[in-house]
Amino acid sequence: MTRLNTLKCDVTKSSYSLNLINVHVCVTTGLCAVSSHAERQYHFIYDLKTMTEAQSYCREKYTDLVTVHNMEDVNTLIDMWDSNRMKNPDYSDLAWIGLYDDLDSWRWSLSDRSFYKPGETDFRRWIRRQPNNRLSKQHCTAITSFGKWGDHSCEDYLWSMCFDVRGPNVTFVLINIPMIWTEAQSYCRANYTDLASVRNMAENQKIHDLLPTEGASWIGLSRDSWKWSDGSNSTFSFWKTGEPDNNGNEACGAANFKSSGQWEDIPCDVKIPFICYSPLPKQDIKVFKLRVKSSSSLDLNDPAVLENMLLKIKQKLRDQGLDDNIKVTWNKQPDGKVFYEEKNNKKDEF
Structure with a gap:
């Protein structure tokens, strides 16, 4: 990671040299979204494939087709969905997840x-x-x-x-x-x-x-009914009303993003986008302590001020060579505040 040296942030009309603030920087690789479930990340693939083709692709490139464990995962997938990249006009809102009806498990x-x-x-x-x-x-x-x-x-x-x-x-x-x-x-x-x-x-x-x-x-x-491709025992269910209905050899599950990510059963040979998952790669985490010298009575713990300063920090890190997959957050003190006043009047600045 590029070292962060002197950094100044303009907030309203005041200028600050940053020190003694905890800034949490997390860098990940690849275009993905992090799952709420045990160190997983999701990959939305917009290529059109059958369920079997999608499963093979996910197992070759990542781990498997996605297993949805809870509503947090549903919302993560919704946030990833780009309607402009959905290419099948007959199934324009659907993407494969790892759910299938095991017809041969008698x-x-x-x-x-x-x-x-x-x-x-x-x-x-x-x-x-x-x-x-x-x-x-x-x-x-x-x-x-x-x-x-x-x-x-x-x-x-x-x-x-x-x-x-x-x-x-x-x-x-x-x-x-x-x-x-x-x-x-x-x-x-x-x-x-x-x-x-x-x-x-x-x-x-x-x-x-x-x-x-x-x-x-x-x-x-x-026989067994619906299973997850990776063998997960997740019992979370998010079927659309009236689904699954097996309306014509429908043995594979897809998420409908125009219906809040709810699931539908459709024929397994339909070609639609799909979602894979993989383990979360090792993260590069850096913690910086920075000091802020304020020339005004501005409340540095004001949420709007904190957000503005974060934007400045992110831009500075990008200028120093980091990509957009960077996450910067404030580390709050036990009392909920980010900043606290130093009692020592002699302060080293950098």
Whole structure:
């Protein structure tokens, strides 16, 4: 950092030599915004890319697509957004964030690998055009009266198919008590082994034989819903009203900056700008103590005076070779003041 020597600031009609003021100077590199979350910075990339392309770019150049942890992060992204640089006329206000619906994460409630032969965890008997994730809310599976499967909202109240596993013997048990999926899972685990896994057509037929002529019953297949690209467990949610709605294969999340940064689900192959994040680079921090000699009764702790002086200091630092990514702040005393009066009449100036 260029050394700061003599610096004079003109405030109204008075002139000051600066000393014994704490000035905090922070220099970072690159055009970015600092996140409120644990030493991260965000990078708004205006090139048009699909979600997969954007993810690859972020992982190659930075860390990953951005994870949004709170409203402070939302506001940071809004401040970065430049509407004049958005190039897709059909999605002019949207940019990818790291949110996606994990459509391929189906797994059985009973996770014991020894229970399954190779390939049996992948057995499926879906109805045609299922799973369809209607309204982006169908993450659990039920078997219908004709023996095929459909995805349902996990909050639906349905009968359940439990099973009891004793060595090689597997017994399926139909529970005719309407429950949501998690309640059914807990009930089956408490009274049997688990919600039923279906490993092959023979077991599917055994379950079919127990079913009533109408309706559907829970089985043990479910999947994750929306996840963050970097694997973060952030639970913060900022969906736009009515979203996500999966209105046509919409499995990727974008922030809409004309709607206060709220999220929407859109098709993953749309090409729009995106936001990456990376660790905050090591900062060069300098603390200067400066003395101010005032020739007037001007209140140096007045906010307007302090702001004016900061502008002069920033300009002086730029003149000495520092770029615009410099942050200069006053370091306030415990009483909230920046300046305090010296009792010693002999003052060294520089």
